[in-house]
Amino acid sequence: MNEEKTIRVLVAKVGLDGHDKGALLLCSRLRYAGMEVIYTGLRNTVDQVVATAIQEDVDVIGVSILSGSHRPFAEKIIRKMKEKHIEDRLFVMGGVIPDEDIPLLLNMGVAGVFTQSSNFQEITDFIRNNAKAAGCTK
């Protein structure tokens, strides 16, 4: 029957932004919700994040950016995911992302964007509901 596979999440900081309170709190919330969470720490390149995602066989890639560079990074990550054939994994973003940029990100292929007005339950539920679907295509 439907065995609930533990959802594996990579929480990543890309670029040079050093603010990690949100990312760290998210890690702890997701773990509390029964997911397996790998945190990259600060200052990762897109290549590193995607490589880690493959290595750790994660279902979800979550990227936190507060420096305003979310659009170029979203583009690059999606491109790299396609290149490495993991575009079926769930890709979500969080941080300081102006509302007007959210439709752009969603159009690019980011599955969900969570900013300061999101709460952790919302994020957890989103991942739980959408990661399973993404995982099933594997």
Added chain:
Amino acid sequence: MPLKEDELAKIRKARQSWENGTLKRSMERLGLEKNPVELYTPLDSEGQDYLENVGFPGEYPFTAGRFAIPILNALWGRGKNLGAGKAIRHAFGYSGYGTPEDMRDFYMEKDKSPVRGGGPNIAFDLPTQIGYDSDHELAEGEVGRVGVAVDTLRDFEIIYEAFTGDRNLDKIASNWTINATTNIILAMYIALAEKRGIPMEKLRGTPQNDILKEFVARGTQIFPVRPSMRMTRDTMTYCAEHMPKMNTISICGFHMREAGATRVQAVAFTFANAMAYFQNALDAGLEIDRFAGQTTFLNFGGGMEVLKEAACRRAARRVWARIMRERFLSQDPGNWIYRELGGGLAGYWPCTKQRPLNNLVRIAIGAVLSAMIGDPPALEPPFDEPLGLGHSIEARQLAADAARIIVEECNLCDVQDALAGSYYIESLTNRYEKEVFALLGEIDAMGGAVEAVESGWMKLEVVKSAEEFQRKIETGEVIQVGVNKYTEPEEIEVMVPRTSPYRAERKEDAEQRQIASLRKVKQERNSQKVQRCLDKIGNAAKDEQVNLIPLFVEAVKEYTTVGEICGVLRNVFGEAR
């Protein structure tokens, strides 16, 4: 004078009678089992001695105020408006974006507006802060985003084209929010001044240069803790000898508080870090009463429980004064109190993205309490802080007006330390003093801030506090209006039009333009000389005793880049974590 025992006994008895009588009847009438409010009486400031615990502003223990006449009262109305955050003496507050040309134009455009005065308060982009050139792989996407991109002296020359004539370097003070790469930026300023024929003794400014808090809360550290402390030592010894008007550091609690530290932790960790920096300078042979006057503090951050924040700040003044006197044996009373502008009492973190105009209310309340403890009523951040980088001109306008209302309509700055003597405030101040000293004792026991930071302990404590607080938000123990309460559909969203202070189109191609500029500088400079400078730096870095700043000055004059210098240092010092 403390109250006599018989007076206390009378009050104790009367309180008992009130609790069993008037209070009990009220609670019964309202159907309450517990009293939802606290009450403080002379019993809570038992043993308090006015002269010993409170005293007069500008004198030990400084509880009542850092200055006999608050800094605001000395400056208000003289074109130096402290209302909109860190606007004192600085053109237009903390800002930065794009390329040096964009920043120069930004400053020159603003020059035409009525808001004038002083030198720049510069935000640098992340590559500049973290020692990467604009063409480095890790800089991609980050160039000119959170601040202006600076790769070489050429970039500094361009930015400061906006500061000439009656605002030349000998007439202004520059503020740089820069930490790991402070000494390189400082070297650029020195080199620029030299080009303009201005001796470095005349240069005034403040680099943030607080590397310990980077490891704990802000994340722009480059090298491990100890080489980083060596660089800070370099700043302090160099400036002590050559740049008496240059501040060497701005020791911050703000970022740690924003990262989740409690108010007691924010104060204690700031002071622990400060003590490490001061000890660092003493170990280098500097005298406390010579270098202390070149150090500054930012602020301790804040939160919405503003009375508690106010009490904690009063306690902080007293704690540091005791540390300067008793631990560092400073003999100069002017050095017993930290040099700080205050402000930010409500914090930035309580600002919500939901119904952001409420943030104006939040920070105005904080500014009121700031005014009441003798600090400038800094209305920071402007209300649209959570909406993205770059506060709109409307938000800055409202922040400035709110400060004016506090100062000139409420006249709140006309009385010094109006809260002094409040049973609640004095009791809280005493309590926070004890708690801060207790935590400092813990840090001392583990070897001081350098140990506490290097081992990861300080950061872990902050993260634990952040988690604890997050839990309280989720259970509803802590309320955030519009976030976890008052979120029903009938609540309406309110917004006003917002105009960015920056030119959006310039942000988009800033990276390409900066990389092109950098390429040009590299083509035109003498690569051999650059390499020689880098080799010298690499060798000198290996010797802990050598001050690297003169070598940085030499290097930046040849248009060596920030990234090249840091690359050499990374090889010698290693990388953080």
